[in-house]
Structures are given as C-alpha cells and as structure tokens.
Amino acid sequence: MFVWAMFKQYCPYQLQNYFEKHSKRVFTFVYPFIQITFNEFTGDRFMRSEAYSAIENYLGSSSSMQAKRLKADVVKNGSQSLVLSMDDFEEVTDEFQGVKLRWASGKHISKTPSFSFYPATDERMYYTLTFHKRHRNLILGTYLSHVLKEGDAIKVKNRQRKLYTNSGSYWRHVVFEHPASFETIAMEADKKKEIMDDLITFSQAEEFYARIGRAWKRGYLLYGPPGTGKSTMIAAMANLLKYDIYDLELTSVKDNTELRKLLIETSSRSIIVIEDIDCSLDLTGQRKKKNEEQGRGDEKDPKLKLPKEETDSKQSQVTLSGLLNFIDGLWSACKGERLVVFTTNFLEKLDPALIRKGRMDKHIELSYCSFEAFKVLAKNYLLIESHHLYARIQELLGETKMTPAEVAEHLMPKTLPGDNKVCLEGLIAGLEKAKEDARLKAEEEAREKGSSPEEKAKEKGSSPEENAKDQGKENGFCENGNTEMNCKEKE
Numbered sequence: 453m454f455v456w457a458m459f460k461q462y463c464p465y466q467l468q469n470y471f472e473k474h475s476k477r478v479f480t481f482v483y484p485f486i487q488i489t490f491n492e493f494t495g496d497r498f499m500r501s502e503a504y505s506a507i508e509n510y511l512g513s514s515s516s517m518q519a520k521r522l523k524a525d526v527v528k529n530g531s532q533s534l535v536l537s538m539d540d541f542e543e544v545t546d547e548f549q550g551v552k553l554r555w556a557s558g559k560h561i562s563k564t565p566s567f568s569f570y571p572a573t574d575e576r577m578y579y580t581l582t583f584h585k586r587h588r589n590l591i592l593g594t595y596l597s598h599v600l601k602e603g604d605a606i607k608v609k610n611r612q613r614k615l616y617t618n619s620g621s622y623w624r625h626v627v628f629e630h631p632a633s634f635e636t637i638a639m640e641a642d643k644k645k646e647i648m649d650d651l652i653t654f655s656q657a658e659e660f661y662a663r664i665g666r667a668w669k670r671g672y673l674l675y676g677p678p679g680t681g682k683s684t685m686i687a688a689m690a691n692l693l694k695y696d697i698y699d700l701e702l703t704s705v706k707d708n709t710e711l712r713k714l715l716i717e718t719s720s721r722s723i724i725v726i727e728d729i730d731c732s733l734d735l736t737g738q739r740k741k742k743n744e745e746q747g748r749g750d751e752k753d754p755k756l757k758l759p760k761e762e763t764d765s766k767q768s769q770v771t772l773s774g775l776l777n778f779i780d781g782l783w784s785a786c787k788g789e790r791l792v793v794f795t796t797n798f799l800e801k802l803d804p805a806l807i808r809k810g811r812m813d814k815h816i817e818l819s820y821c822s823f824e825a826f827k828v829l830a831k832n833y834l835l836i837e838s839h840h841l842y843a844r845i846q847e848l849l850g851e852t853k854m855t856p857a858e859v860a861e862h863l864m865p866k867t868l869p870g871d872n873k874v875c876l877e878g879l880i881a882g883l884e885k886a887k888e889d890a891r892l893k894a895e896e897e898a899r900e901k902g903s904s905p906e907e908k909a910k911e912k913g914s915s916p917e918e919n920a921k922d923q924g925k926e927n928g929f930c931e932n933g934n935t936e937m938n939c940k941e942k943e
C-alpha cells in the first residue's frame with residue numbers, strides 16, 4: 453500500500469494510467485471468470501429494465517430456497533399470493549446443462565443525491581452473473597435467453613391483470629378480476645372449442661408471425677343482439693390468455709393523434725376492445741349517439757364506461773381511416789402480441805373496410821339461446837345436467853327467440869337456497885310469453901300487410917303455429933332458434 457501511495461505521489465500521471473491499464477489486463481487474463489451486470493435502470497432513470505425484472509422473477513424460486521435474507525411482496529392474481537426475492541447483497545447459485553453459475557444482488561447508493569421525483573429511491577439495484585469463461589458461448593447464447601423467457605413467463609403468471617379505460621388521451625386502470633370463463637359461457641361446445649383453439653394458437657405463434665413478417669396481432673369481430681354474451685366473451689378471452697384489457701372509448705378520443713398515442717401506449721399481451729363500433733364511428737368519422745339513434749338507455753356495464761356527460765361534451769374527429777391505419781400498421785413496430793376486438797349489434801351497419809378479412813380475422817356470431825347453450829346456463833346456475841322440464845324448454849327454444857341474458861335472469865334463484873323447479877317453470881312461462889308476443893306481432897304485421905295469419909293459413913292449408921315458424925324463418929331464424937347463417941353452415 454505504502455509503495456503504491458509513494459508511486460502515485462511521485463510518478464507522472466501518464467505512467468500511472470499505463471500501469472493501471474496493464475495491471476487490469478493482467479488480472480483479467482489470469483482471472484478465469486466472466487461477470488455480467490444487469491442494472492435495474494438502464495439509461496432512462498424512470499424506465500425499469502425488462503431484463504432486470506425478468507431475472508428477478510427467474511431467481512424467485514431459487515432465492516426462496518437458498519438465500520438467507522429475502523424480500524417479500526404480495527401480488528393479487530385472483531387470489532393473493534406472496535412473491536419472494538433475494539435481499540440486497542445475497543447470492544444464489546444456478547445450474548444449466550451441468551454448468552454452475554452464480555447470481556448476486558447488489559445496489560449502488562448515490563452519495564450526492566440529485567433532484568428526484570422519487571426522493572427515497574436513490575439506490576440502483578443490480579444483479580451480477582458470474583461464470584467460467586469456458587462457458588461463454590453457452591451462457592451468452594442459450595442460458596440468458598432461457599432466463600429471460602422463464603422470467604417473463606413467471607411474470608405473466610404472477611402479475612395483477614388490469615382493465616384500462618381511457619379518459620381522453622390517458623389510460624386509467626382498475627384491477628381486472630372478472631370471473632367469466634369459457635367454461636361458463638353458454639354456447640355450442642364445438643363453436644366454443646374452435647374459438648379457444650384459435651386464441652391459444654395465436655398466443656403461441658410468435659415465431660410464425662415473425663417468420664411471415666406480420667405484426668403479432670389478431671382481430672375479432674363479435675356481433676349479435678344485446679345480451680348474447682359479447683362483453684362476457686371478451687372477459688373470458690382475457691382470462692384464458694391472461695391478458696390485460698384496454699377498453700377504448702372512441703367517443704372520448706379527440707382526434708387521430710390522440711388515438712395514436714393511446715394505442716401506442718398499450719402493452720403487449722393485451723386485448724384492445726372497441727365496443728359498439730357501429731355507434732362509435734361512421735364513414736365520415738362523425739359521431740352518432742347510440743341512445744339518440746335507438747331510443748334506449750345505456751345498457752353497458754357502468755364500470756367500463758365513462759360518465760355520460762364526459763363523453764357527450766366532447767367533439768371527436770377520429771376517422772375510420774385513422775383507426776384502420778393504426779390497427780394495420782402501428783403495432784408492426786411494437787413488441788408483443790395484441791388482440792383487437794370489435795363488438796356490434798348490427799353487422800350490416802359496419803363499413804366493409806372495417807370487417808374485411810385480414811383486418812378482422814375472425815367473425816364470431818353470438819346469437820339467441822339454443823338448447824345446448826341453455827344446458828350450460830342451467831349447469832352454472834342450478835347445478836343440474838337434466839330435468840323432466842328440459843323437453844318442454846327445448847321445444848320452446850326451438851320456436852322462439854330469447855337471449856342467454858334473459859334465460860340467465862329466469863334461472864337466477866329468487867330465494868336461497870333456490871328451487872330448481874320454480875326457476876325452470878319461470879323460464880317456461882317466460883318462453884311461452886315470448887312466443888305469444890311474437891305470434892301477436894306477426895299477426896299485426898300480417899294485418900298491416902293486408903291479410904291475417906289465419907287467412908294465410910287458410911290459403912296455404914296450414915295452421916297459424918306453422919305460419920309463426922315461417923315468420924321466424926323470414927326473420928332469419930331456423931326452427932331450432934339458430935340464425936339462418938348458422939343453419940346454412942350446419943347444412
């Protein structure tokens with residue numbers, strides 16, 4: 453030490469530098485290990501390094517087994533769970549393909565604290581990875597990408613998912629804890645399976661999309677009458693894939709610039725939802741108000757929507773072409789996967805440019821309740837698979853239209869514990885009333901056209917009931933309550 457101090461005092465500056473540089477080289481030459489540092493923050497002080505968080509997640513389980521000092525945090529993901537990571541200046545070992553490695557945690561503490569929005573965070577954490585230099589290729593190649601991938605997967609599993617809504621050009625979020633799942637959605641089993649397979653295939657197709665040079669995104673258009681489960685299906689999609697939801701309220705977006713900002717801020721592994729697209733945009737980009745147009749109140753989930761005044765008070769200039777441009781081009785530059793889901797009650801009102809294949813990759817019709825869908829609801833609500841009243845319900849569902857939301861309402865127990873028979877009889881009464889209403893409506897329409905169903909029946913030599921069925925077909929519904937399109941597909 454004394455010699456080095458004397459040397460520093462009397463030796464010229466250039467010579468000191470020369471010695472320092474060469475002594476480091478000699479040390480590196482003799483020292484057989486390689487060390488890599490992963491800082492918590494890189495460059496921008498406010499952006500946490502993705503690599504650092506992936507490593508933190510990856511080391512979670514080995515930390516809890518090996519480290520003597522741990523840090524604990526609680527993550528809410530459906531239920532609360534405890535996440536452990538190693539404390540500062542702890543060390544754990546890892547093994548990969550027979551090679552031993554050492555991970556250590558540390559922190560730099562700034563001695564001259566500068567101005568910060570986060571006064572208590574003048575510490576910068578880091579991890580260092582140490583391994584023998586003969587394993588350089590294995591570690592830098594395979595091992596590190598394995599760590600990042602595993603870490604990301606653990607993050608997805610543990611993370612608290614969010615439901616974002618936009619207030620003008622800003623997203624705000626609440627924790628997303630919707631209980632919907634594909635299991636509880638009332639729908640034909642093969643159709644349900646097809647949708648689930650499509651979603652899972654998409655979520656695993658990163659390499660495929662990279663190979664064909666397309667952005668990793670997929671568009672879904674959900675259409676059908678109110679109360680057929682479009683919003684419920686979006687929640688089930690998010691739960692299946694463990695994605696966040698961005699519920700984009702176009703009516704509160706000022707112009708295309710704001711829209712661009714909002715879309716660019718969405719994170720990967722997310723579903724961007726634009727509900728009632730027919731009411732949000734028309735061809736010229738001018739706004740139509742759904743309530744004015746249809747003369748009905750807002751039936752949407754109030755949690756997902758902005759207050760009415762807030763949306764009404766703003767004039768938006770978002771255009772269809774702007775929306776399409778962003779959906780097509782914008783995310784090509786962004787990492788990660790995104791689903792875009794549009795919903796509408798009126799497919800025929802949409803601009804063909806919006807729904808052409810390639811833009812909306814999959815069109816899903818959610819329709820009136822079929823007998824198969826009813827059985828799913830009965831299983832969910834009443835915990836039964838069969839009942840002697842099922843035969844009558846099947847018959848009525850074939851003759852009249854009722855949405856799954858209405859059927860579910862009848863199956864809701866009126867007292868606790870509920871009485872299944874009472875619920876099913878209530879549903880039968882509801883279906884009979886719906887059938888009668890439809891018959892009266894058909895009669896009235898026929899009268900307006902000039903001849904009554906009885907007269908028509910006489911002309912045809914058939915009964916008024918058969919005529920009512922014909923009326924159903926004219927309205928686009930087959931005998932089993934499915935839409936014409938579905939029936940044709942089945943044929």
Ligand SMILES: Nc1ncnc2c1ncn2[C@@H]1O[C@H](COP(=O)(O)OP(=O)(O)OP(=O)(O)O)[C@@H](O)[C@H]1O
Nearest residue numbers: 636637638677678679680681682683684856857860
């Ligand atoms: N297919 C379905 N399976 C299970 N439940 C359903 C289904 N359709 C509707 N429901 C029930 O009805 C309620 C309303 O459904 P939902 O909000 O998903 O309908 P929607 O199609 O989005 O209607 P809208 O067009 O008015 O937005 C839900 O809370 C759900 O409980």
Ligand SMILES: [Mg+2]
Nearest residue numbers: 682683684727
């Ligand atoms: Mg909805």
